[in-house]
Amino acid sequence: MSINKIVITSGIYQDRELRLLVSFDENDKPTDLINLDITKVGEIHLATVEKVLTDIDACIIKMDSGDKGFIENKKLKPEHFVQRHSEKKLVCQADQFYVQISQDRKGVKPYSCNFLENFSDSDINYSFVDYYVEHYVDMGCEIVSDLEEYLDSNLNIRRYEDSQISLWNLYGLTGILDKVSSKVVHLKSGANLVIEPTEAMTIIDINSSKNYGKSTPMETNLEALEEIARQLRLRSVSGIIIVDLLKVSKEEEQKLLVISNNYAQKDISIVTIHGFTNLGLLEITRSRSFASFQI
Known part of the structure; x- marks a missing residue:
């Protein structure tokens, strides 16, 4: 996932003021969501x-x-x-x-x-923002902010000055936070992911839901794996991750492992695909880079 734009701003969410760094890919999908009040890597x-x-x-x-x-x-x-x-x-x-x-x-x-x-x-x-831009952002990425503390940095950050609409509202950050706070992620096909964090691990279940009978289990799994890769990074999920994919053949499982490894290589954290258990559960581990997003 290449980062095309970074927004650094603050706003009120669930009666709390948050300072956020949100990065977007070339399709304007959020890639990383960082709470600047709790993330201190690089300081x-x-x-x-x-x-x-x-x-x-x-x-x-x-x-x-x-x-x-x-x-x-x-x-x-x-x-x-x-x-x-x-x-x-x-x-x-x-x-x-x-x-x-x-x-x-x-x-x-x-x-x-x-x-x-x-x-x-x-x-x-030197702040987390400096660290993030130095390590994960390519030249030419647009960075925009309305927070004075970051405008004075050595980074090429454009000052946001539109008085008609806040930077927070322009990029729909309340909606992004609502989705990240929800354990259900809806896929385009009508299927959905249910992401359940526990003390020991994160469990992800794939439900065909409204997609039942419209796509094959393999097609649904492929769509789910792409979204899972995005959600793990967006939510800063780390540790043990167990994914309950739809049942497919052993040959198709091997194809899913290859695709999973391709997604893992694009992550900014170290992601290891351990394979399928005897029960058909996909085992993944992801290293901890930043604090998991918290409201």
């Missing part, structure tokens, strides 16, 4: 060591934002510390250094961080 912070975890060779840090982080000691280079309290130990409590958040936290767990060896004063303002 750079000065960190202070709170606790050294000798049993797992890592440490808990407190960043200047007040957030807790986790970093493996093997990533540290004491010669690049801002402040060091022992020449004999690799790291000890109260040592200070710069880190970059590499993975959003899940629940109350600390953020995973990487050590920053080379650092300049300008890097301290």
Whole structure:
């Protein structure tokens, strides 16, 4: 999925003010939906060591934002510390250094961080938006925003100035949020997906619904797989994913695996297609890149 446009704006949804980054593909379909109030991947912070975890060779840090982080000691280079309290130990409590958040936290767990060896004063303002554009967006992508904090960045962001309609309403973000918040996704053929997140995994069921008898199970599965690939990224689904496709032959299952792997290669996260179980369930795992969208 190539990103054609990025919208950065804020608005009210379900009585809450949200700051969002929404990217769109060449067909104007939403690709990524990021809550900028909870997603912090890419941010750079000065960190202070709170606790050294000798049993797992890592440490808990407190960043200047007040957030807790986790970093493996093997990533540290004491010669690049801002402040060091022992020449004999690799790291000890109260040592200070710069880190970059590499993975959003899940629940109350600390953020995973990487050590920053080379650092300049300008890097301290590096945000998730900078990170996203640098890593996932090609040259020529249009970026538009009405938020002052991002207009002052080094990114080529166009200021939105139409007073007749808000940027939020222009791109129908309330409707996009409604769809992402729903567990049912309707397909063009009349079939639908039911996406059920649980504590242990995400379960996706394909129902032929109004499409019954109009398309073959294979045709419905092909349509479903394309939409599943889009929904996993749009909703930032990670971990174990079980897909209950419509029953097809073993030969057709192999074709579905090939197609699933093709979609997996286009994802910004690491997606692994593990194959079908004896019960005909498709097993997938997807790495965690950004925090799952939350209202």
